[in-house]
Amino acid sequence: MVTVRPMGPDDLGAAEALSAIEFGKARSPAYQLRWRTRTGHLLATDPGGCWAADDDAGLAGFAVSFRRESNWLLATFAVRGDLQGAGLGRRLLDAALAHGAGCERGMISASADVKAFRRYRAAGFSLHPQLSLTGRVDRAALPAGLAPVREGTGADRDLLDDLDRRRRGATHGPDHEVLASQCRLIVLDRPAGTGYAYLDDAGAAVLLCATDEGTATALLWEAVASSAPDADYEIAHVTAANEWAIDVGLAVRLAPATEGYLALRGLAPPVPYLHNGALL
Ligand SMILES: CC(C)(COP(=O)(O)OP(=O)(O)OC[C@H]1O[C@@H](n2cnc3c(N)ncnc32)[C@H](O)[C@@H]1OP(=O)(O)O)[C@@H](O)C(=O)NCCC(=O)NCCS
Structure with a gap:
């Protein structure tokens, strides 16, 4: 029972x-x-x-x-x-x-479990395979100059909300408080484009959202450059639509492998965007 x-x-x-x-x-x-x-x-x-x-x-x-x-x-x-x-x-x-x-929309970062796949498909979700790129960062391949990112604060909420609505159709609302308490928030805000990323203790981008691929790439370079020299690094939750992130990973010689799915209902894979595994 x-x-x-x-x-x-x-x-x-x-x-x-x-x-x-x-x-x-x-x-x-x-x-x-x-x-x-x-x-x-x-x-x-x-x-x-x-x-x-x-x-x-x-x-x-x-x-x-x-x-x-x-x-x-x-x-x-x-x-x-x-x-x-x-x-x-x-x-x-x-x-x-x-x-x-x-x-209107649904999002799930799904495991590779066939039982989960059956449940989500039966609920009307489309399952988009996602990649994880892992390994030691080839530091010789890091760009000589990085874009002028700044540390984000609570005053950036409107900017973050605007970006999230454009990419996934809804803001993260109160989830920013949890993310900010556990991660470093970086922001790139310049005429060429705007974006933000949350980086964990290892420098991994656990959520990244931008107006354009150039800005997203610059934010990811900042993340990769902030990794510890002798530790394994991961660029996770990369759908095929986000080739700009695959290209950063390949440039520093990380190895790609498929890992689960981004299950979506009512929207196409967001781009340029690296979703959070739980807060999406
Ligand atoms: C995913 C999970 C929560 C689903 O719960 P569950 O109780 O197993 O799910 P259900 O029994 O309701 O549904 C499982 C489906 O897979 C099918 N199934 C069961 N074993 C299977 C197998 N070995 N191969 C293929 N299909 C299988 C079932 O028949 C059912 O499909 P159906 O309803 O179309 O007949 C559970 O399996 C789980 O905890 N998995 C490990 C953790 C995980 O991956 N969670 C998902 C995170 S995104």
């Missing part, structure tokens, strides 16, 4: 642990904290979009979704391994999708 019910803050610990197992990746304590902070933020802004399931063994699964203007977005979705493939994912996703009823 599995019950589906609204998810609450008390579920965060068990949900993070279940997610770590089902996504099969070891997570640092810092990553776990970021996951709980981000998911707790979405529980607060969109309680109607977040659903959990229980059985006798405890938390059986969850789906965390949220609305930003007329976009519906799915941040995270998992079912405990022993229950997968038996229809619980459908129940959780249907509850989350109902939160987005009437939304």
